Amino acid sequence: MADKLLEMKDISKSFSGVKVLKGVNLKVDKGEIHALVGENGAGKSTLMNILSGIYEYGSYEGDVLLEGKKCKFKNIKDSGEKGIVIIHQELALVPYLSIAENLFLGNEQEEKGIINWNKTHTYTEKLLEKVGLHENSHELIKNIGVGKQQLVEIAKALAKEVKLLILDEPTAALNDTDSEHLLNLLLELKEEGMTSIIISHKLKEVTKVADKITVIRDGSTIETLVKGKDAITEDRIIKGMVGRELVDRFPKRIGTIGEVMFEVKNWRAYDPLNEERLVLEDINLYVRKGEVVGIAGLMGAGRTELATSIFGKIYGKNISGQLFKEGKEIHIKNVSDAIERGLAYVTEDRKTAGLILIDDIRHNISLANLKNLSHKGVIDDNKEIHVATSYKEKLNIKCAGILQKVGDLSGGNQQKVVLSKWIYSEPDILILDEPTRGIDVGAKYEIYTIINELAKQGKAIILISSELPEVLGMSDRVYVMNEGKIVGELEQAEASQESVMKCIMQSSKEAK
Structure with missing residues (x-):
C-alpha cells in the first residue's frame, strides 16, 4: 500500500460571502504525480493557495495533513520549510538577476553572513544539469526563454529539498517541444521519488503523466480517477469538469463570407532592439467580412510580431508596407489610429497588457x-x-x-x-492572439461561440493560436508562418496538421 504524503480534508473557503470551496477532499501518495483539473473558477488554485500557505490557517475550514501531521501554515515560508513548493503560472523570477542569483534568492549559500559565490554557482550548475538546462549560471533570466525559465523554477524548488512540488499551468506558455521536455522531467523526478501536483487544462498532457486525476467542479470534489484502475479518457474528464458531455469541441459557424474587409500588402518590420534584423518579410494576407482566418506556425514564427506591428506599430522598427480596409488604403501610426480605423487586438498576455487587474x-x-x-x-x-x-x-x-x-x-x-x-x-477587424490560452475546455467553448457570433455579424477575424487543433477547428482559411514569412495558404478543406507542418518543413529546407 502506498504511503500517504498529503491529505486535505473537508476544505471550505469563502470570499466576500461567496463560497469558492465546499468541503473539498484531496489525497496524494508519496512518489506520484497527481493532476488537479476543473473549469476556471472551480477552485483549483484556491485549494493550492491554502496548501502552500498563501491563504493562512484560520481563513478556511478543514484540515491539511502532511505525513499525518496537521499543518497550520501562516504564510508561504511556513509551507516551504515543510518541503512544499508552488510554481505559479506567472513565474516569480527577477529578470535582471542571474540564474544562480534567482535559484538561491531567499536561500542564499552564505558563510558568516557572506555569500559564497563559488558554492552558489557550483550548486547551480549541478541543479541545472539535473533539470536538463544547458545554460551558464551567470546568464540573466531576461535572456532565456519561458521554457527555460520554467526549468529554473523547478531547479529552485529542488534547491529547497522539496517534498511536494505544485505546478500551476506549467505548460500554458510553452511550445510543444518545451512542454514535452518539462513533462518528461516530471516523470524522471517521479522515478527519483518526487511527489507532484499538476494543475493543467491540457488534458492530453494530464493523461500522459498523471497517476491520479482529481476533478473539481464549482468548488466540490467530483471524483478521483486512478490510472490502471479507471477508464481515463478526455471525454470522461471533460464531463466531470463541466457537468455535461461536449459533443463538439468547436461549435459550428453559420453565416456567409462577404467581400474583402482587410488586406496587408508587402509588410516588413525590423527588430526594435537590432534594426538590422528583419523580423517580418513581405507579408501578404487578407480577411473577408464574416471570415475567421487562422495564422499557424511554430513558436518564434513571427505571428505576434505581425499582429502587434499592424495594430498601431506596438512592435517593430522601420515598418513598411500597406494596409487596406474595404479597398481603401489606411495609415496607422499608433494604437489610437488603429482603434479609430476599426481594428482591435486581443493580446496573448491578458494579465500584463490586456487588463488593469x-x-x-x-x-x-x-x-x-x-x-x-x-x-x-x-x-x-x-x-x-x-x-x-x-x-x-x-x-x-x-x-x-x-x-x-x-x-x-x-x-x-x-x-x-x-x-x-x-x-x-x-471594431470591424479583430485580431485574436491566443484567445483561449490558460483556460479550460468549457470556457474555450464559450469563447469559440463568441467568435462565431462576431463572424456572423460580419466582423473580419484573424485568429492566432499555438494550439493547431484550435486554428484548424475554428478557421475558414489558414495562413502558415515560418521565420517571419507567410509560407502557405490553406483552404479549410485542405488544412490539416500534416499540411501545415509540410508548409513549415518545406520552407525551412528552401531557406537552407
Missing part, C-alpha cells in the same frame, strides 16, 4: 471606447454601468458584480472581460 470589470470594459461614454470630457457613470452590465450578461461573465476587481476573476472570465472591452470599441 487592480481595477473593476466596469472600467476595464469601457477602457477602449471612453469617447462613447463621455460628453465634453465627462464620463456618464450610469451609461458605463449599463454597458458593463450588458456585456457581463451577454458574455456570461461569472462574477460577484461589475464592481469586482478583474484580478479576482478566473482566467476564462478575465478573457471575456478583454473580449468585452474590444467588442465595445465597435
Whole structure:
C-alpha cells in the first residue's frame, strides 16, 4: 500500500460571502504525480493557495495533513520549510538577476553572513544539469526563454529539498517541444521519488503523466480517477469538469463570407532592439467580412510580431508596407489610429497588457471606447454601468458584480472581460492572439461561440493560436508562418496538421 504524503480534508473557503470551496477532499501518495483539473473558477488554485500557505490557517475550514501531521501554515515560508513548493503560472523570477542569483534568492549559500559565490554557482550548475538546462549560471533570466525559465523554477524548488512540488499551468506558455521536455522531467523526478501536483487544462498532457486525476467542479470534489484502475479518457474528464458531455469541441459557424474587409500588402518590420534584423518579410494576407482566418506556425514564427506591428506599430522598427480596409488604403501610426480605423487586438498576455487587474470589470470594459461614454470630457457613470452590465450578461461573465476587481476573476472570465472591452470599441477587424490560452475546455467553448457570433455579424477575424487543433477547428482559411514569412495558404478543406507542418518543413529546407 502506498504511503500517504498529503491529505486535505473537508476544505471550505469563502470570499466576500461567496463560497469558492465546499468541503473539498484531496489525497496524494508519496512518489506520484497527481493532476488537479476543473473549469476556471472551480477552485483549483484556491485549494493550492491554502496548501502552500498563501491563504493562512484560520481563513478556511478543514484540515491539511502532511505525513499525518496537521499543518497550520501562516504564510508561504511556513509551507516551504515543510518541503512544499508552488510554481505559479506567472513565474516569480527577477529578470535582471542571474540564474544562480534567482535559484538561491531567499536561500542564499552564505558563510558568516557572506555569500559564497563559488558554492552558489557550483550548486547551480549541478541543479541545472539535473533539470536538463544547458545554460551558464551567470546568464540573466531576461535572456532565456519561458521554457527555460520554467526549468529554473523547478531547479529552485529542488534547491529547497522539496517534498511536494505544485505546478500551476506549467505548460500554458510553452511550445510543444518545451512542454514535452518539462513533462518528461516530471516523470524522471517521479522515478527519483518526487511527489507532484499538476494543475493543467491540457488534458492530453494530464493523461500522459498523471497517476491520479482529481476533478473539481464549482468548488466540490467530483471524483478521483486512478490510472490502471479507471477508464481515463478526455471525454470522461471533460464531463466531470463541466457537468455535461461536449459533443463538439468547436461549435459550428453559420453565416456567409462577404467581400474583402482587410488586406496587408508587402509588410516588413525590423527588430526594435537590432534594426538590422528583419523580423517580418513581405507579408501578404487578407480577411473577408464574416471570415475567421487562422495564422499557424511554430513558436518564434513571427505571428505576434505581425499582429502587434499592424495594430498601431506596438512592435517593430522601420515598418513598411500597406494596409487596406474595404479597398481603401489606411495609415496607422499608433494604437489610437488603429482603434479609430476599426481594428482591435486581443493580446496573448491578458494579465500584463490586456487588463488593469487592480481595477473593476466596469472600467476595464469601457477602457477602449471612453469617447462613447463621455460628453465634453465627462464620463456618464450610469451609461458605463449599463454597458458593463450588458456585456457581463451577454458574455456570461461569472462574477460577484461589475464592481469586482478583474484580478479576482478566473482566467476564462478575465478573457471575456478583454473580449468585452474590444467588442465595445465597435471594431470591424479583430485580431485574436491566443484567445483561449490558460483556460479550460468549457470556457474555450464559450469563447469559440463568441467568435462565431462576431463572424456572423460580419466582423473580419484573424485568429492566432499555438494550439493547431484550435486554428484548424475554428478557421475558414489558414495562413502558415515560418521565420517571419507567410509560407502557405490553406483552404479549410485542405488544412490539416500534416499540411501545415509540410508548409513549415518545406520552407525551412528552401531557406537552407
